[in-house]
Amino acid sequence: MQTAIAFILIFGLLVFFHEFGHFLFAKRAGIMVREFAIGMGPKIYGKTHGETIYTIRLLPIGGYVRMAGEDMDGTELQPGYRVGLIVDEENVVKKIIFNQNNKQLPDLLFLEVERADLENELFVEGYDEEEKLVRYNVARDCMLVENGKETLIAPYDRQFNAKTVGQRAMTIFAGPLFNFILAFFIYLLIGLINGVPTYEPIITEVVENDPAAQAGMLAGDKVVDIGGQAVEKWQDLAAIVQDHPGENINVTVERDGQRVNLNMKVKEVEQNGEKYGQIGVKYESPREFNPLKAVVYGAQETYTMTARIFELLGMLITGKFTIDALSGPVGIYKATEQVAQYGFINLMNWAAMLSINLGIMNLLPLPALDGGRLLFFGFEAVRGKPIDRQKEGLVHFVGIVLLMILMVVVTWNDIQRFFF
Numbered sequence: 270m271q272t273a274i275a276f277i278l279i280f281g282l283l284v285f286f287h288e289f290g291h292f293l294f295a296k297r298a299g300i301m302v303r304e305f306a307i308g309m310g311p312k313i314y315g316k317t318h319g320e321t322i323y324t325i326r327l328l329p330i331g332g333y334v335r336m337a338g339e340d341m342d343g344t345e346l347q348p349g350y351r352v353g354l355i356v357d358e359e360n361v362v363k364k365i366i367f368n369q370n371n372k373q374l375p376d377l378l379f380l381e382v383e384r385a386d387l388e389n390e391l392f393v394e395g396y397d398e399e400e401k402l403v404r405y406n407v408a409r410d411c412m413l414v415e416n417g418k419e420t421l422i423a424p425y426d427r428q429f430n431a432k433t434v435g436q437r438a439m440t441i442f443a444g445p446l447f448n449f450i451l452a453f454f455i456y457l458l459i460g461l462i463n464g465v466p467t468y469e470p471i472i473t474e475v476v477e478n479d480p481a482a483q484a485g486m487l488a489g490d491k492v493v494d495i496g497g498q499a500v501e502k503w504q505d506l507a508a509i510v511q512d513h514p515g516e517n518i519n520v521t522v523e524r525d526g527q528r529v530n531l532n533m534k535v536k537e538v539e540q541n542g543e544k545y546g547q548i549g550v551k552y553e554s555p556r557e558f559n560p561l562k563a564v565v566y567g568a569q570e571t572y573t574m575t576a577r578i579f580e581l582l583g584m585l586i587t588g589k590f591t592i593d594a595l596s597g598p599v600g601i602y603k604a605t606e607q608v609a610q611y612g613f614i615n616l617m618n619w620a621a622m623l624s625i626n627l628g629i630m631n632l633l634p635l636p637a638l639d640g641g642r643l644l645f646f647g648f649e650a651v652r653g654k655p656i657d658r659q660k661e662g663l664v665h666f667v668g669i670v671l672l673m674i675l676m677v678v679v680t681w682n683d684i685q686r687f688f689f
Contacts, residue, residue, distance in 0.1 A: 270600070270651075271609060272605060272606040272609055275605055275609050275616060276366075276601070276602050277329065277607045278356060278436040279616075279619070279620045279623065280329050280416070281307060281329075281494040282451070282620065282624075283333040283448065283451070283620070283623060283624050283627055284307050284308075285307060285332070286448060286450070286451040286624070287445070287447055287627060287628075287631070288305060288306070288307070288332045288333065288334050288442045288444065288446045288588070289305075289447060290443035290444045290445075290446055290447030290448075291334040291440060291441070291443055291444045292305050292334050292452075293447075294436075294439050294440045294443040294590055295336055295429075295440045298436040298437075298439070298440055299427060299432070300336050300338075300425070300429050300432060300436075300440065301320055301336065301337035301421070301423050301426070301427040301428070302320070302321045302334055302335070302336055302337075303320070303321065303335045303336065303337055303421075304321065304322050304323075304324060304333070304335040305321055305322075305323045305324070305334055306323075306325075306326055306332050306333050306335070307325050307326065307327055308325055308326035308327060308328055308330070308332060308335075309322070309326050309328045309330050309332070309333075310326050310327040310328035310333050311326060311327045312325075312326055312327075313325055313326060313327055316427075321419050323477070327525045327618065329598070330598060333406065334372060336428075336429045336440075337423035337427055337428045337429065337509070338423060338427075338428025338429040338430045338431065339379050339429055342652065346365070346382050346387065346393060347382065348382055348383055348384065349381065349382065350367070350381070350382040351380070351381050351382075352365050352366060352375040352377065352379075352380055352382060352393075353365070353366035353367075353368070353369055353378065353379055353380075354366070354377070354378040354379075354380055354393070354405060355376060355377060355378075356376075356405060357377065357408075359404050360405060360406075360520070360591065361407070361408050362393060362405045362406065362407045362408060362411055362679075363408050363410075363411055363412065364411065364412045364413075364414055364419075364630045365393070365411060365412070365413050366414040366524075367412065367413070367414065367416075368414070368415070368416070368417040370447075372619065378397065379398050380394045380395040380396065380405075381395050381398055381399065381577030382394070382395040382405070383395040383396065383402065385409060386427070387411070387424075388422075388425040388598055389424075389425050391406060391407040391409065391411075392405065392406055392407055393405050393407055406652050409420075409422075409424050413509075416557035419573045424463050429656075430655075433624075433648050434644060434646050434649055436633075438643055441639050441642050441643055441646070442632075442639065442643060444631060444639055445530045445627075445628035445631045445640075446628070447628075448624045448625065448627050448631070449571060449575070449624070449625060449628050451570060451621075451624045452570075452571050452574070452621040452622075452624040452625045453567045453571045454544065454567065455567075455569040455617050455618075455620055455621040456566060456570040456571055456618075456621055457563055457564060457566070457567030459566075459567075459617050459618065459619065459621075460547075460562065460563030460564075461558075461560065461563045461616060462569060462642070463556065463614050463615070464556030464557055464558045464627070465556060465557050465558070465559060465562045465563055465565075466555070466556055466557075466566075467554060467555045467556065467557055467568045468502040468503045468504060468554050469491065469502070469503070469554065470491060470492040470493075470500050470501070470502060470503045470505065470506045470552075470554055471489065471490070471491045471492075471549050471552075471555065472486060472487070472488055472489065472490045472492070472522075472551075472552065473488060473550075473551050473552050473553045474488050474493075474550065474551035475487060475488055475550055475551075476549035476550065476551065477551065478549075479536065479547070479548060479549020480523040480534055480535060480536055480547075480548045480549055481531075481533060481549045482535035482549060483533065483587065484520070484531040484532060485529075485531055486520070486550065487524065487564075488549075489524070490522035490523070490524050490529075491522060491523040491524075492506050492520060492521070492522050493511045493521050493522065493523050493528065494520070494521035495510070495518055495519070495520050495521070495641040496513075496518050496519055500549055503552055503554060504638045506515070506623075508680045510535060510547065510548055511545040511546050511547075512545075512546065513533070513535050513546050514535055514536075514537035514538065514545055514546035514657060515531070515535060515536075515537040515546070515548070516534070516535055516537075517532060517534050517535075517536075518532070518533060518535055518543055519531070519532050520532075520533065527534060534547065540583055547650035552609045569626065569641070570621070571577045571621075574621065574625050575625050575629065577623075577631050578625060578626055579629065580617075581630070589666060595679045595682075596679065596683055597676055597679040597680040598680065599680055599681075599683035599684055599687065600679070600683040600686070600687070601623070603620065603683070603687050604619070623634050635667045635668055635672075636639070636664045636667060636668020636669070636671075637666075637668035637669040637672055638672075641664075641665065641668060642665075645661055662665065
Protein backbone atom coordinates (compact mmCIF):
# COMPACT_ATOMS: atom_id res chain seq x y z
CA MET A 270 0.00 0.00 0.00
CA GLN A 271 2.85 2.40 0.80
CA THR A 272 4.43 1.65 -2.58
CA ALA A 273 1.12 2.23 -4.36
CA ILE A 274 0.60 5.54 -2.58
CA ALA A 275 4.19 6.64 -3.31
CA PHE A 276 3.85 5.66 -6.98
CA ILE A 277 0.52 7.49 -7.38
CA LEU A 278 1.83 10.62 -5.66
CA ILE A 279 5.03 10.69 -7.72
CA PHE A 280 3.21 9.94 -10.97
CA GLY A 281 0.55 12.54 -10.22
CA LEU A 282 3.17 15.17 -9.37
CA LEU A 283 5.18 14.57 -12.56
CA VAL A 284 2.14 14.57 -14.84
CA PHE A 285 0.58 17.57 -13.09
CA PHE A 286 3.66 19.74 -13.53
CA HIS A 287 4.13 18.64 -17.14
CA GLU A 288 0.55 19.42 -18.09
CA PHE A 289 0.53 22.58 -15.97
CA GLY A 290 3.37 23.88 -18.14
CA HIS A 291 1.26 23.36 -21.27
CA PHE A 292 -1.78 24.83 -19.51
CA LEU A 293 -0.06 27.95 -18.18
CA PHE A 294 1.56 28.94 -21.48
CA ALA A 295 -1.62 28.16 -23.42
CA LYS A 296 -3.47 30.57 -21.15
CA ARG A 297 -0.73 33.18 -21.56
CA ALA A 298 -1.07 32.89 -25.33
CA GLY A 299 -4.84 33.33 -25.11
CA ILE A 300 -5.64 29.76 -26.14
CA MET A 301 -8.86 28.29 -24.78
CA VAL A 302 -8.13 25.18 -22.71
CA ARG A 303 -11.11 22.87 -22.71
CA GLU A 304 -9.76 20.18 -20.38
CA PHE A 305 -6.88 19.64 -17.98
CA ALA A 306 -6.65 15.88 -17.38
CA ILE A 307 -4.51 13.74 -15.10
CA GLY A 308 -4.57 10.13 -16.31
CA MET A 309 -6.20 8.64 -19.39
CA GLY A 310 -9.35 6.66 -20.11
CA PRO A 311 -12.72 6.98 -18.35
CA LYS A 312 -13.30 10.04 -16.18
CA ILE A 313 -13.62 9.34 -12.46
CA TYR A 314 -13.77 12.96 -11.30
CA GLY A 315 -14.39 16.27 -13.03
CA LYS A 316 -14.97 19.86 -11.97
CA THR A 317 -15.58 22.80 -14.27
CA HIS A 318 -14.03 26.16 -13.44
CA GLY A 319 -14.35 28.95 -15.94
CA GLU A 320 -13.95 27.58 -19.47
CA THR A 321 -11.91 24.52 -18.40
CA ILE A 322 -12.96 21.18 -16.93
CA TYR A 323 -10.38 19.63 -14.59
CA THR A 324 -10.53 15.83 -14.60
CA ILE A 325 -8.90 12.80 -13.04
CA ARG A 326 -9.07 9.74 -15.26
CA LEU A 327 -8.81 6.05 -14.51
CA LEU A 328 -5.56 4.91 -16.14
CA PRO A 329 -2.31 6.32 -14.63
CA ILE A 330 -0.42 6.39 -17.93
CA GLY A 331 -0.21 10.08 -18.65
CA GLY A 332 -2.38 13.16 -18.92
CA TYR A 333 -3.24 15.89 -21.39
CA VAL A 334 -4.32 19.47 -21.91
CA ARG A 335 -7.04 19.65 -24.58
CA MET A 336 -6.93 23.00 -26.37
CA ALA A 337 -9.50 24.58 -28.64
CA GLY A 338 -8.88 24.00 -32.33
CA GLU A 339 -7.14 20.66 -31.92
CA ASP A 340 -8.40 17.45 -33.51
CA MET A 341 -12.01 16.44 -32.78
CA ASP A 342 -12.76 19.83 -31.24
CA GLY A 343 -15.79 21.95 -31.94
CA THR A 344 -19.19 21.44 -33.50
CA GLU A 345 -20.24 22.77 -36.89
CA LEU A 346 -23.71 24.04 -37.72
CA GLN A 347 -24.51 22.47 -41.09
CA PRO A 348 -27.28 23.75 -43.39
CA GLY A 349 -30.53 22.00 -42.60
CA TYR A 350 -29.88 21.62 -38.86
CA ARG A 351 -32.86 22.55 -36.71
CA VAL A 352 -31.67 24.25 -33.51
CA GLY A 353 -33.05 26.23 -30.64
CA LEU A 354 -31.59 29.63 -29.80
CA ILE A 355 -31.52 31.57 -26.56
CA VAL A 356 -30.76 35.24 -27.13
CA ASP A 357 -30.16 38.18 -24.83
CA GLU A 358 -31.94 41.53 -24.83
CA GLU A 359 -29.80 42.65 -27.80
CA ASN A 360 -30.76 39.56 -29.84
CA VAL A 361 -27.25 38.12 -29.53
CA VAL A 362 -27.23 34.32 -29.31
CA LYS A 363 -26.04 33.04 -25.92
CA LYS A 364 -26.97 29.36 -26.35
CA ILE A 365 -27.51 27.08 -29.33
CA ILE A 366 -29.47 23.97 -28.41
CA PHE A 367 -29.38 20.98 -30.73
CA ASN A 368 -32.40 19.30 -29.14
CA GLN A 369 -34.91 21.53 -30.95
CA ASN A 370 -37.90 19.65 -29.47
CA ASN A 371 -37.19 21.05 -26.01
CA LYS A 372 -40.34 23.03 -25.17
CA GLN A 373 -39.43 23.60 -21.52
CA LEU A 374 -37.64 26.86 -22.29
CA PRO A 375 -40.25 29.56 -23.03
CA ASP A 376 -37.77 31.94 -24.67
CA LEU A 377 -36.41 29.33 -27.08
CA LEU A 378 -36.33 30.46 -30.72
CA PHE A 379 -36.35 27.72 -33.34
CA LEU A 380 -34.29 28.00 -36.49
CA GLU A 381 -33.50 25.89 -39.53
CA VAL A 382 -29.87 26.72 -40.26
CA GLU A 383 -29.00 28.09 -43.69
CA ARG A 384 -25.50 29.40 -42.94
CA ALA A 385 -23.40 29.75 -39.82
CA ASP A 386 -19.89 30.74 -38.78
CA LEU A 387 -18.94 30.10 -35.16
CA GLU A 388 -15.24 30.87 -35.56
CA ASN A 389 -14.66 34.10 -37.50
CA GLU A 390 -17.75 36.21 -38.25
CA LEU A 391 -19.79 34.67 -35.38
CA PHE A 392 -23.29 34.53 -36.81
CA VAL A 393 -26.06 32.07 -37.54
CA GLU A 394 -28.58 32.55 -40.34
CA GLY A 395 -31.65 30.54 -41.13
CA TYR A 396 -35.43 30.27 -41.35
CA ASP A 397 -37.56 30.85 -38.27
CA GLU A 398 -40.94 29.29 -37.53
CA GLU A 399 -42.61 31.78 -39.84
CA GLU A 400 -40.30 30.73 -42.71
CA LYS A 401 -38.53 34.10 -42.63
CA LEU A 402 -34.80 34.28 -43.26
CA VAL A 403 -33.26 35.80 -40.14
CA ARG A 404 -29.70 36.39 -38.98
CA TYR A 405 -28.38 36.53 -35.43
CA ASN A 406 -24.97 37.53 -34.14
CA VAL A 407 -23.40 34.93 -31.86
CA ALA A 408 -21.72 35.89 -28.57
CA ARG A 409 -18.06 34.97 -28.12
CA ASP A 410 -19.04 33.02 -25.00
CA CYS A 411 -21.98 31.26 -26.63
CA MET A 412 -22.71 27.73 -25.43
CA LEU A 413 -23.52 24.76 -27.64
CA VAL A 414 -25.91 22.43 -25.85
CA GLU A 415 -26.26 18.83 -27.03
CA ASN A 416 -27.82 16.02 -24.98
CA GLY A 417 -27.51 18.18 -21.88
CA LYS A 418 -23.78 18.77 -22.38
CA GLU A 419 -22.63 22.36 -22.74
CA THR A 420 -19.60 23.28 -24.87
CA LEU A 421 -18.22 26.79 -25.16
CA ILE A 422 -17.63 27.88 -28.75
CA ALA A 423 -14.04 28.79 -29.64
CA PRO A 424 -13.62 31.89 -31.84
CA TYR A 425 -10.67 31.40 -34.16
CA ASP A 426 -8.42 33.81 -32.26
CA ARG A 427 -8.82 31.57 -29.17
CA GLN A 428 -7.72 28.42 -31.01
CA PHE A 429 -4.28 26.82 -30.87
CA ASN A 430 -3.62 27.05 -34.61
CA ALA A 431 -4.44 30.78 -34.70
CA LYS A 432 -1.38 31.63 -32.61
CA THR A 433 2.12 32.40 -33.88
CA VAL A 434 4.70 29.67 -34.32
CA GLY A 435 6.55 31.00 -31.29
CA GLN A 436 3.46 30.93 -29.06
CA ARG A 437 2.53 27.40 -30.15
CA ALA A 438 6.10 26.14 -29.77
CA MET A 439 6.41 27.64 -26.30
CA THR A 440 3.08 26.12 -25.26
CA ILE A 441 4.32 22.67 -26.26
CA PHE A 442 7.87 23.15 -24.93
CA ALA A 443 6.56 24.34 -21.55
CA GLY A 444 5.51 20.79 -20.58
CA PRO A 445 9.04 19.29 -20.59
CA LEU A 446 10.42 22.60 -19.27
CA PHE A 447 8.26 22.33 -16.16
CA ASN A 448 9.57 18.81 -15.55
CA PHE A 449 13.09 20.26 -15.29
CA ILE A 450 11.79 23.06 -13.06
CA LEU A 451 10.10 20.48 -10.82
CA ALA A 452 13.34 18.50 -10.55
CA PHE A 453 15.22 21.68 -9.57
CA PHE A 454 12.75 22.44 -6.78
CA ILE A 455 12.87 18.84 -5.50
CA TYR A 456 16.67 18.98 -5.30
CA LEU A 457 16.42 22.41 -3.68
CA LEU A 458 14.05 20.99 -1.06
CA ILE A 459 16.43 18.09 -0.45
CA GLY A 460 19.24 20.58 0.09
CA LEU A 461 17.14 22.55 2.58
CA ILE A 462 15.94 19.47 4.50
CA ASN A 463 18.95 17.20 4.33
CA GLY A 464 21.73 19.72 3.88
CA VAL A 465 24.08 20.21 0.95
CA PRO A 466 26.95 17.69 0.69
CA THR A 467 30.37 19.36 0.82
CA TYR A 468 32.13 16.36 -0.80
CA GLU A 469 35.16 16.88 1.41
CA PRO A 470 37.45 13.82 0.93
CA ILE A 471 37.19 12.69 4.56
CA ILE A 472 37.28 8.93 5.08
CA THR A 473 34.22 7.63 6.95
CA GLU A 474 35.25 3.98 7.29
CA VAL A 475 38.20 1.80 6.32
CA VAL A 476 37.50 -1.76 5.18
CA GLU A 477 39.56 -4.31 7.10
CA ASN A 478 42.38 -6.09 5.18
CA ASP A 479 41.95 -3.86 2.10
CA PRO A 480 44.83 -1.71 0.77
CA ALA A 481 43.88 1.43 2.73
CA ALA A 482 43.73 -0.45 6.05
CA GLN A 483 47.02 -2.24 5.37
CA ALA A 484 48.69 1.12 4.64
CA GLY A 485 47.49 2.57 7.96
CA MET A 486 44.65 4.83 6.79
CA LEU A 487 42.11 5.65 9.53
CA ALA A 488 38.51 6.87 9.66
CA GLY A 489 38.56 10.65 9.87
CA ASP A 490 41.63 11.06 7.64
CA LYS A 491 41.28 13.83 5.06
CA VAL A 492 42.95 12.98 1.74
CA VAL A 493 44.82 16.00 0.36
CA ASP A 494 47.09 14.50 -2.30
CA ILE A 495 47.55 11.31 -4.34
CA GLY A 496 50.79 10.89 -6.26
CA GLY A 497 51.26 14.63 -6.61
CA GLN A 498 47.66 15.29 -7.71
CA ALA A 499 45.72 17.58 -5.38
CA VAL A 500 42.49 16.14 -4.01
CA GLU A 501 39.80 18.72 -3.23
CA LYS A 502 36.63 16.61 -3.42
CA TRP A 503 35.68 13.01 -2.92
CA GLN A 504 35.06 12.69 -6.65
CA ASP A 505 38.76 13.53 -7.26
CA LEU A 506 39.82 10.73 -4.91
CA ALA A 507 37.47 8.19 -6.47
CA ALA A 508 38.51 9.08 -10.05
CA ILE A 509 42.25 8.83 -9.35
CA VAL A 510 41.96 5.50 -7.53
CA GLN A 511 39.70 3.98 -10.19
CA ASP A 512 42.16 4.97 -12.94
CA HIS A 513 45.14 3.14 -11.30
CA PRO A 514 44.12 -0.51 -10.81
CA GLY A 515 47.00 -2.72 -9.63
CA GLU A 516 49.40 0.24 -9.24
CA ASN A 517 51.25 1.60 -6.20
CA ILE A 518 50.14 5.07 -5.15
CA ASN A 519 51.34 7.50 -2.50
CA VAL A 520 48.48 9.06 -0.53
CA THR A 521 48.92 12.12 1.69
CA VAL A 522 46.29 12.53 4.42
CA GLU A 523 45.69 15.17 7.05
CA ARG A 524 45.33 13.69 10.55
CA ASP A 525 45.12 15.69 13.80
CA GLY A 526 46.56 18.75 12.07
CA GLN A 527 49.53 16.86 10.64
CA ARG A 528 50.20 15.38 7.22
CA VAL A 529 50.90 11.65 6.95
CA ASN A 530 52.18 9.86 3.84
CA LEU A 531 50.77 6.40 3.11
CA ASN A 532 51.84 3.99 0.37
CA MET A 533 49.43 1.34 -0.89
CA LYS A 534 48.80 -0.91 -3.86
CA VAL A 535 45.42 -0.32 -5.49
CA LYS A 536 43.24 -3.42 -5.70
CA GLU A 537 42.16 -4.38 -9.21
CA VAL A 538 38.45 -5.07 -9.69
CA GLU A 539 36.78 -6.20 -12.91
CA GLN A 540 33.14 -5.56 -13.75
CA ASN A 541 31.34 -5.83 -17.09
CA GLY A 542 34.67 -6.44 -18.81
CA GLU A 543 36.25 -3.24 -17.46
CA LYS A 544 38.97 -2.97 -14.81
CA TYR A 545 39.10 -0.26 -12.18
CA GLY A 546 40.81 0.35 -8.85
CA GLN A 547 39.66 0.20 -5.22
CA ILE A 548 41.47 0.84 -1.93
CA GLY A 549 38.70 -0.19 0.48
CA VAL A 550 37.27 2.97 2.03
CA LYS A 551 33.72 4.14 2.65
CA TYR A 552 32.50 7.68 2.47
CA GLU A 553 29.60 9.77 3.71
CA SER A 554 29.83 13.43 2.80
CA PRO A 555 29.55 16.10 5.51
CA ARG A 556 26.52 18.30 4.96
CA GLU A 557 26.03 22.04 5.18
CA PHE A 558 22.71 23.78 5.81
CA ASN A 559 22.76 26.95 3.73
CA PRO A 560 19.76 28.20 1.68
CA LEU A 561 21.93 29.84 -1.00
CA LYS A 562 24.04 26.71 -1.41
CA ALA A 563 20.81 24.69 -1.56
CA VAL A 564 19.77 26.74 -4.62
CA VAL A 565 23.14 26.06 -6.27
CA TYR A 566 22.85 22.39 -5.31
CA GLY A 567 19.41 22.18 -6.95
CA ALA A 568 20.75 23.60 -10.21
CA GLN A 569 23.88 21.43 -10.18
CA GLU A 570 22.01 18.21 -9.47
CA THR A 571 19.45 18.97 -12.20
CA TYR A 572 22.25 19.60 -14.69
CA THR A 573 24.23 16.52 -13.62
CA MET A 574 21.23 14.19 -13.84
CA THR A 575 20.21 15.65 -17.20
CA ALA A 576 23.70 15.04 -18.59
CA ARG A 577 23.68 11.50 -17.19
CA ILE A 578 20.34 10.62 -18.79
CA PHE A 579 21.52 12.01 -22.14
CA GLU A 580 24.63 9.85 -21.78
CA LEU A 581 22.52 6.74 -21.16
CA LEU A 582 20.27 7.68 -24.08
CA GLY A 583 23.34 7.89 -26.31
CA MET A 584 24.40 4.44 -25.14
CA LEU A 585 20.94 3.11 -26.05
CA ILE A 586 21.13 4.66 -29.53
CA THR A 587 24.63 3.26 -30.15
CA GLY A 588 23.60 -0.22 -29.04
CA LYS A 589 25.46 -0.36 -25.71
CA PHE A 590 22.05 -0.84 -24.10
CA THR A 591 19.30 -3.03 -25.51
CA ILE A 592 15.56 -2.54 -25.31
CA ASP A 593 15.58 -4.99 -22.38
CA ALA A 594 17.25 -2.25 -20.32
CA LEU A 595 14.18 -0.01 -20.69
CA SER A 596 11.43 0.04 -18.08
CA GLY A 597 7.75 0.87 -18.37
CA PRO A 598 5.14 1.57 -15.69
CA VAL A 599 5.62 -1.88 -14.09
CA GLY A 600 9.39 -1.43 -13.88
CA ILE A 601 9.02 2.08 -12.46
CA TYR A 602 6.54 0.77 -9.88
CA LYS A 603 8.93 -1.97 -8.75
CA ALA A 604 11.84 0.50 -8.63
CA THR A 605 9.71 2.87 -6.56
CA GLU A 606 9.02 -0.01 -4.17
CA GLN A 607 12.75 -0.58 -3.70
CA VAL A 608 13.65 3.11 -3.38
CA ALA A 609 10.87 3.73 -0.83
CA GLN A 610 12.55 1.28 1.56
CA TYR A 611 15.48 3.69 1.92
CA GLY A 612 13.51 6.68 3.14
CA PHE A 613 11.83 9.87 2.05
CA ILE A 614 14.97 11.64 0.80
CA ASN A 615 15.82 8.79 -1.56
CA LEU A 616 12.23 8.81 -2.79
CA MET A 617 12.54 12.53 -3.52
CA ASN A 618 15.77 11.92 -5.47
CA TRP A 619 13.95 9.23 -7.44
CA ALA A 620 11.08 11.60 -8.22
CA ALA A 621 13.51 14.28 -9.44
CA MET A 622 15.28 11.78 -11.70
CA LEU A 623 11.97 10.57 -13.14
CA SER A 624 10.87 14.16 -13.76
CA ILE A 625 14.05 14.92 -15.73
CA ASN A 626 13.68 11.65 -17.60
CA LEU A 627 10.08 12.52 -18.53
CA GLY A 628 11.18 15.95 -19.73
CA ILE A 629 13.98 14.54 -21.90
CA MET A 630 11.87 11.74 -23.36
CA ASN A 631 9.16 14.22 -24.35
CA LEU A 632 11.71 16.42 -26.11
CA LEU A 633 12.88 13.63 -28.40
CA PRO A 634 11.97 14.51 -32.01
CA LEU A 635 9.60 11.58 -32.37
CA PRO A 636 6.04 11.72 -33.73
CA ALA A 637 3.29 12.08 -31.10
CA LEU A 638 5.75 13.43 -28.51
CA ASP A 639 6.23 17.11 -27.69
CA GLY A 640 9.58 16.99 -29.47
CA GLY A 641 7.90 15.73 -32.64
CA ARG A 642 5.43 18.61 -32.60
CA LEU A 643 8.28 21.08 -32.02
CA LEU A 644 10.04 19.59 -35.06
CA PHE A 645 6.99 20.38 -37.21
CA PHE A 646 6.94 23.92 -35.85
CA GLY A 647 10.59 24.20 -36.86
CA PHE A 648 9.71 23.13 -40.41
CA GLU A 649 6.89 25.68 -40.44
CA ALA A 650 9.23 28.45 -39.31
CA VAL A 651 11.72 27.59 -42.09
CA ARG A 652 9.09 27.15 -44.83
CA GLY A 653 7.04 30.16 -43.79
CA LYS A 654 3.84 28.11 -43.84
CA PRO A 655 2.53 25.15 -41.83
CA ILE A 656 2.72 21.51 -42.87
CA ASP A 657 -0.58 20.13 -44.12
CA ARG A 658 -2.52 19.23 -40.97
CA GLN A 659 -3.76 15.92 -42.37
CA LYS A 660 -0.22 14.81 -43.21
CA GLU A 661 1.06 15.92 -39.82
CA GLY A 662 -1.82 14.12 -38.13
CA LEU A 663 -1.01 10.92 -40.03
CA VAL A 664 2.64 11.10 -38.92
CA HIS A 665 1.61 11.59 -35.29
CA PHE A 666 -0.90 8.74 -35.54
CA VAL A 667 1.80 6.37 -36.79
CA GLY A 668 4.02 7.59 -33.97
CA ILE A 669 1.34 6.86 -31.38
CA VAL A 670 0.89 3.33 -32.74
CA LEU A 671 4.67 2.67 -32.60
CA LEU A 672 4.89 4.10 -29.09
CA MET A 673 2.03 1.86 -27.96
CA ILE A 674 3.81 -1.17 -29.43
CA LEU A 675 7.02 -0.16 -27.65
CA MET A 676 5.08 0.30 -24.40
CA VAL A 677 3.58 -3.18 -24.71
CA VAL A 678 7.02 -4.76 -25.36
CA VAL A 679 8.66 -2.91 -22.47
CA THR A 680 5.80 -3.72 -20.10
CA TRP A 681 5.95 -7.40 -21.07
CA ASN A 682 9.69 -7.42 -20.40
CA ASP A 683 9.04 -5.83 -17.00
CA ILE A 684 6.41 -8.45 -16.13
CA GLN A 685 8.75 -11.30 -17.09
CA ARG A 686 11.68 -9.74 -15.22
CA PHE A 687 9.87 -9.09 -11.96
CA PHE A 688 7.27 -11.86 -11.78
CA PHE A 689 8.72 -14.80 -13.69
